[in-house]
Amino acid sequence: MNCLEYRRLLGSDPRRESAEMQAHRRGCNGCSSHHAQALGFELALKRALNVAVPDGLAERILLVQTTAERGSNGRRRRQLRWLAVAAVLVAVVGLSVFQLRVFEPLPQQLIAHLGHEPESLLTHTALPAQEVEQRFAQRGVPLIGPLPEGISYAQPCPVGMLASVHMVMPEPEGPVTVFYLPGHETERGNFASGTMHVRAVPMAKGTLALVAADTRHFDALEARWRLTLEGRGDIAAGAL
Amino acid sequence: MRVSSRQRQFDALVRAHNGDLYRYAYWLCGDPALAQDLTQEAFLRAWRSLDALRETDAAKAWLITILRREHARLYERKSFDTTDISELDLDDRDSLSPEQLGEDSIVRAAMLQLEPKYREPLLLQVLGGFSCEEIARELDLGAAAVMTQLFRARQKLKAMLSGDRSEARA
Known part of the structure; x- marks a missing residue:
């Protein structure tokens, strides 16, 4: 190593002297003196660069950071609260939609109910009369006359907000679903929705509803059920 | 109130290196107030990516890198009314x-x-x-x-x- 190389290396990093540099310095008075001057300059440079740090800088940084962090946590909590509010709103809207369906006109509710119990239409075997009577008894409905024959299905069902006895009477042209809704008095009427027809008839402090694709047995069934529920087998005045 | 280990690590980082970082920032921009802002911004950025710091020995270099980027970003965003050195x-x-x-x-x-x-x-x-x-x-x-x-x-x-x-x- 020559003096030029030594001084070039020393000038680029005076505090790191390799073994080779040290060996050169020990054998060279000029470079030894240059080394001492370089270290003196480094000391002065380091002292000058060491400017005073403002008082409380660390505390101010930590204060800003913790405050921002708390704010961010607060925002997260607020977001969660908004999510909860949104969830409640969705639930309320969903419930409202459900409620609206509950308060749909009765014929639509009756037709919709058939879709809820498709198994009701599968059997054609007549139930024992005792079992059907039991369903009416569950609804607190006294039977005045004998039950029609051939009822293949009988369950106490809610239709929307109304209690009913849900029955099925197989006919050659297809099953007729019969609902009796005790305590719900409505005006007599015939309705159609798609391929389905509904007849609602006020009967014995309640409503008898017949639902079927084919209406040809409606009159006979109405008369037959009036016999059962009111004790007389005619069709009510104003029948269509 | 319970202090998380992440917060304790950050506290130690700030207390150990705020002086070095401030001085470095000061000599980069030549303005004491701007140097304080730069130091603060660099530490806040460091807090957000503290999980990236794996080795204690690398902390100073890591912070200086963040500070240098923050300094470059600052000058990209706007020009400051500082002394032309x-x-x-x-x-x-x-x-x-x-x-x-x-x-x-x-x-x-x-x-x-x-x-x-x-x-x-x-x-x-x-x-x-x-x-x-x-x-x-x-x-x-x-x-x-x-x-x-x-x-x-x-x-x-x-x-x-x-x-x-x-x-x-x-």
Whole structure:
């Protein structure tokens, strides 16, 4: 190593002297003196660069950071609260939609109910009369006359907000679903929705509803059920 | 209130390195108020990516890298009404306090006159204690180029200081 190389290396990093540099310095008075001057300059440079740090800088940084962090946590909590509010709103809207369906006109509710119990239409075997009577008894409905024959299905069902006895009477042209809704008095009427027809008839402090694709047995069934529920087998005045 | 281990780590980081970072920021921008802002912003950014810091020994270099990026970002965003350090006059001592009229203030003024490409590697070496290889990695330069810049930085500083001293003696 020559003096030029030594001084070039020393000038680029005076505090790191390799073994080779040290060996050169020990054998060279000029470079030894240059080394001492370089270290003196480094000391002065380091002292000058060491400017005073403002008082409380660390505390101010930590204060800003913790405050921002708390704010961010607060925002997260607020977001969660908004999510909860949104969830409640969705639930309320969903419930409202459900409620609206509950308060749909009765014929639509009756037709919709058939879709809820498709198994009701599968059997054609007549139930024992005792079992059907039991369903009416569950609804607190006294039977005045004998039950029609051939009822293949009988369950106490809610239709929307109304209690009913849900029955099925197989006919050659297809099953007729019969609902009796005790305590719900409505005006007599015939309705159609798609391929389905509904007849609602006020009967014995309640409503008898017949639902079927084919209406040809409606009159006979109405008369037959009036016999059962009111004790007389005619069709009510104003029948269509 | 329970303090998380992450918060404790950050506290230790701030207390251990705020001085070094502030000084580095000061010599980058030459403005005490801006240096404080830069230091604060760099630490806040460090907090957000604290999980990236794996080794304690690498903390200082990691923070300085963040600070340098923050400094570059700051100047990309807007220009500041700061002193143009090239306009600093070494002989204009009227505005300096009596304390600043010493040797240190002369070296400081000379340091602020040094071009950034010479000043920054010198800061990394003298303030940061980094080796030429580490500075080369930080500045994305070759080690030989860094050594040359460091050599020239010292030569330029010495030239400015000897000129100033000879004028002071005259």
